[in-house]
Amino acid sequence: MAATFRPRRSVLYMPGSNARAQEKAKSIPADAIILDLEDAVAPDAKAAARETVCNSVIGGGYGGREMIIRCNGLDTPWGVEDVKAACAAQPDAILIPKVESAEMVHELESLMDASGALATTAIWCMIETPRGVLRVQEIAAASSRVAALVMGTSDLVKDVHARHTPLRLPMLTSLSLCILAARAEGLAILDGVYLDLQDAGGFRDACVQGLEFGFDGKTLIHPSQVDPCNEVYAPDAAEVDLSRRIIEAFAEAEKEGKGVVVVDGKLVENLHVENAKRVVALAEAIHNLQEASA
Structure with missing residues (x-):
């Protein structure tokens, strides 16, 4: 499933055992919601959380928000039943943790097919281990169901014995390899969470950095992070206006047999037009999502 212009600026984790949350x-302006059956749920609450999460998805009421269920790994006592129940609930995607090979994707896909998953139910893969990063290209290309990669930076930092730093230089290689794999396969890719809820400035800086790296959005752990994340990852009015003018000017130039055009004093070629079309499509998708979720 190639990446679409569906907004994924803010993707909020919600604990699977918390029905109130x-x-x-339903009223939080996140682009997508991940209902989490893995890290956020204690072992003795897994079965009850599975029922709560699936009832939430079946019940609906989330507007145009993308709904994802994060299941436990298939090698755990809960993973297989999580996937079976998720397929029946029909979320937009199933997120599987700690993906380290194409074979793991194939195993999930086979289970989904056997469990009657809709053809439109996507697979999202968490990349959060050294082996996952080193095999990210094969993971990204493993199945037509794969639609997004999700960075699990907390686990990754732990596993490589690195440190959380403001510039994230210890993570630069891992993040960049995953972004390259996502773009090579036409997938969406989401940045990892920011853990310090008191550091609003640091969070915003991390969002800006993620946008500059090439991420489509960021996974979040608290509703207070949604609005600033949406603001950073959305194209502003000036960028959309310029993009529209680039598209129009280049179309006129092509009618005259020209392959380049100057807009605001800058040379514009086809590659700039492609990016301009992406910006406009994203802005329109954000507007449509807001209308659908109002």
Whole structure:
């Protein structure tokens, strides 16, 4: 499933065992919601959380928000039943943790097919281990169901014995390899979470950095992070206006048999037009999502 212009600026984790939080998510302006059955749920609450999450998805009421269920790994006591239940609930995607090979994707896909998953139910893969990063290209290309890569930076920092730093230089290689794999396969890719809820300035800086790296959006752990994340990852009015003018000017130039045109004193070629079309499509998709979720 190639990446679309569906907005994924803000993707908020919600604990699978908290029905009240899932109800509240219906009014939070996140582009997507991940109902989490893995890290956020204690072992003795897994089965009850599975039922709560699936009921939330089946019940709907989330407007145009993309709904994702994060299941436990298939090698855990809960993973297989999580996937079976998720397929019946019909979310937009199933997110699987700690993906380290194409074979893991194939195993999930086979289980989804056997469990009656809709053809439109996508696979999202968490990349959060050294082996996952080193095999990210094969993971990204493993199945037509794969639609997004999600960075699990907390686990990755731990596994490589690195440190969380403002510039994230210890993570630069891992993040860049995953972004390259996503773009090579036409997938969406989401940045990892920011853990310090008191550091609003640091969070915003991390969003700006993620945008500059090439991420489509960021995974979030608290509703207070949604608005600043949406603001950073959305094209502003000036960028959209310039993009529209680039598209129009280049179309006129092509009618005259020209392959380049000057807009605001800058040379514009076809590659700039492609990016301008992406910006406009994203802005329109954000507007449509806001209308659908109002």
